[in-house]
Amino acid sequence: MCPPTHFAVTYAINPWMDPGQPVDRDLAVAQWTTLREAYTGLGHRVDVIDPVPGLPDMVFTANGAFVLGRRALGARFREEVRTPEAPVHREWLTSRGFDVHVPQAINEGEGDLAWTGKHILVGTGFRSSPEALAEIASVFGVPVIALDLVDPRFYHLDTALTVLDEHTIAYFPPAFSAASCRQLDALYPDAIVVGEEDAMHLGLNATSDGQNVVMAAQAKKMADQLAERGFIPVPVDVSELLKAGGGVKCATLELHT
Numbered sequence: 227m228c229p230p231t232h233f234a235v236t237y238a239i240n241p242w243m244d245p246g247q248p249v250d251r252d253l254a255v256a257q258w259t260t261l262r263e264a265y266t267g268l269g270h271r272v273d274v275i276d277p278v279p280g281l282p283d284m285v286f287t288a289n290g291a292f293v294l295g296r297r298a299l300g301a302r303f304r305e306e307v308r309t310p311e312a313p314v315h316r317e318w319l320t321s322r323g324f325d326v327h328v329p330q331a332i333n334e335g336e337g338d339l340a341w342t343g344k345h346i347l348v349g350t351g352f353r354s355s356p357e358a359l360a361e362i363a364s365v366f367g368v369p370v371i372a373l374d375l376v377d378p379r380f381y382h383l384d385t386a387l388t389v390l391d392e393h394t395i396a397y398f399p400p401a402f403s404a405a406s407c408r409q410l411d412a413l414y415p416d417a418i419v420v421g422e423e424d425a426m427h428l429g430l431n432a433t434s435d436g437q438n439v440v441m442a443a444q445a446k447k448m449a450d451q452l453a454e455r456g457f458i459p460v461p462v463d464v465s466e467l468l469k470a471g472g473g474v475k476c477a478t479l480e481l482h483t
């Protein structure tokens with residue numbers, strides 16, 4: 227995780243961002259601290275990367291890389307304003323002994339890449355490029371499944387889909403093309419389908435350890451749906467980060483080691 231020390235909305239690269247709307251940085255830091263404490267309270271280790279001045283979106287560490295085992299694929303951002311974040315994450319991972327691949331194609335890390343335990347789901351359509359698919363498959367040697375995102379509000383895969391455990395996902399179907407919905411339905415016939423209201427709180431921008439699901443407190447129906455299926459929702463309020471179009475998952479790079 228990266229503290230939102232320099233958090234701001236100074237540019238608009240997704241429909242949630244409005245540089246004219248004020249951002250309360252202290253509140254962002256307080257909410258981020260609560261998120262971090264939620265993880266440590268669940269027994270998860272949290273490593274922190276130093277924030278860099280002038281990189282207001284660096285709090286969204288999920289976009290910095292995708293990590294599986296000791297291998298990592300660095301990010302390559304679509305927007306120039308975020309480009310300088312990529313080497314910072316690569317250096318962090320390299321200095322901790324990860325084997326870091328420098329990408330050729332645009333991929334925005336765990337924002338668009340999700341490990342299911344069997345394959346990597348890859349969201350394309352807004353940020354990550356279809357050309358990244360072959361690169362991802364060759365770096366990690368596991369099957370890759372491409373999913374087309376079609377609603378600009380859900381511009382990263384992790385805004386519209388959460389992997390809950392090896393057999394279960396939750397998602398918001400209208401964020402995907404009809405063909406991708408059919409594919410998801412075939413892979414996950416028991417998926418939890420989340421409604422628009424919860425999706426608009428970025429409820430699906432959640433992290434799961436297979437049991438506990440850390441998620442936006444505002445996504446109340448989704449929390450009930452998860453509880454009905456035996457998961458334990460862990461609500462946190464990260465509403466300030468939502469002004470940049472991010473939530474719980476965006477603020478968390480999971481090291482699937």
Ligand code: ARG
Nearest residue numbers: 240286288337382470472476
């Ligand atoms: N403002 C950031 C952007 O548009 C938000 C990134 C959110 N991260 C995520 N994993 N969805 O790039």
